[in-house]
Amino acid sequence: MGLELVPSDEEGVAHLRADARHHCLALVAGRSGVLASGFTVADEDALAAAEHELERRGLGVRRLGAASARSRRVRSGIAFDDPFGNRLELVTQQESLARPVAFARASGITEFGHLCLDAPDVHEAYRFWSGTFNAKVSDWIGDAACLMRIDPVHHKLAVFKGDGPGLCHMNFQVASIDDVFRNWHFLVDHGVEIEMGPGRHPQSTAVFLYFLGPESFTYEYSFGVRRIEDDAAWRPRTFDPAEPGSIDLWLGPTSRPTTQPQARDEPAEAATPGTPSGDPAEVPAAALSR
Numbered sequence: 208m209g210l211e212l213v214p215s216d217e218e219g220v221a222h223l224r225a226d227a228r229h230h231c232l233a234l235v236a237g238r239s240g241v242l243a244s245g246f247t248v249a250d251e252d253a254l255a256a257a258e259h260e261l262e263r264r265g266l267g268v269r270r271l272g273a274a275s276a277r278s279r280r281v282r283s284g285i286a287f288d289d290p291f292g293n294r295l296e297l298v299t300q301q302e303s304l305a306r307p308v309a310f311a312r313a314s315g316i317t318e319f320g321h322l323c324l325d326a327p328d329v330h331e332a333y334r335f336w337s338g339t340f341n342a343k344v345s346d347w348i349g350d351a352a353c354l355m356r357i358d359p360v361h362h363k364l365a366v367f368k369g370d371g372p373g374l375c376h377m378n379f380q381v382a383s384i385d386d387v388f389r390n391w392h393f394l395v396d397h398g399v400e401i402e403m404g405p406g407r408h409p410q411s412t413a414v415f416l417y418f419l420g421p422e423s424f425t426y427e428y429s430f431g432v433r434r435i436e437d438d439a440a441w442r443p444r445t446f447d448p449a450e451p452g453s454i455d456l457w458l459g460p461t462s463r464p465t466t467q468p469q470a471r472d473e474p475a476e477a478a479t480p481g482t483p484s485g486d487p488a489e490v491p492a493a494a495l496s497r
C-alpha cells in the first residue's frame with residue numbers, strides 16, 4: 208500500500224499513517240474483522256453534544272477508556288453501533304506528527320480518501336447519516352450504494368448494500384493518474400488480487416483501483432475525485448448499476464468489493480489488547496477526519 212508504519216511500543220497494534228495525523232488505519236493482531244470506524248469531531252463540546260443526541264435517539268453510547276484513547280492517540284471518544292450494527296467511534300484531538308510521512312513505497316498517496324460501510328438498505332442508512340450527522344447524498348447507485356459528503360469532497364463516506372455490517376473498503380487518494388497505473392503494475396507484479404479497475408467512476412469522476420489486502424480487506428487507490436464547492440446547486444443523481452458504464456465509465460469488468468465483516472464483541476475473559484470488549488485498547492480500523 209505504501210503507508211508508513213509508525214514506530215510504537217504498543218504490542219499487537221500497527222498504526223499506519225498517510226497524512227499529518229498519527230495514523231488513519233490501525234491493524235490489531237487477532238482474528239479478522241472490523242473493530243470500529245472512527246470520525247474526528249471538532250472539540251469536547253461537540254463530542255458531548257453528539258453523545259447526548261445519540262442517547263436521545265436511543266443508541267447505546269459509551270465513553271472510550273484511557274487505554275483505548277491512548278491507543279488511538281486521541282484525547283477522548285465515544286463508541287456506539289449504528290442501526291445496522293457497524294461499530295462507530297467519535298473522537299477528539301487525534302495527535303498530529305510534525306515530521307513528514309515516511310511512505311514505505313512511492314505509491315503517491317496524498318491523503319485518506321473515504322470509507323465505505325455496509326448496510327442492508329442504503330436508503331435507511333442515508334436517513335441515519337443525514338438525520339443524525341448531516342451528511343449529504345452526492346449520488347445514488349440505485350439501491351446498491353449511497354455516496355455521501357461531509358465536506359466538498361464528493362464522498363468521504365459511502366454505504367453499500369450488504370447482508371450484514373462491515374467495512375467494504377477504505378480509499379486513499381494518490382497524486383496522479385500515473386500513480387494509479389504504476390500501483391496497478393506493482394500490485395499485479397506482487398501477486399495482489401485486483402478486485403476492480405483501473406477504471407473511472409462516473410459519479411465522482413475518480414480513476415480507481417480496488418485490491419485485496421492479505422487480511423481480505425479491500426483497499427482502493429483513486430485519483431481525481433470530484434469536489435462539490437457549490438453545495439446548494441448540487442442535485443444528487445441516481446445511476447442504475449445494471450446500465451453499462453454506471454460503475455466504470457471505461458466499461459471494464461466490475462465486481463462488488465469484498466467486505467470485511469464487523470467483529471462481534473468477545474466475552475471479557477477472551478479479550479486481547481485491541482479487541483472491542485471492555486476498556487483496554489479498542490482501536491479504530493479507520494479514523495476519518497471531519
Ligand SMILES: [Fe+2]
Pocket residue numbers: 321323376378427
Ligand atoms: Fe471507493
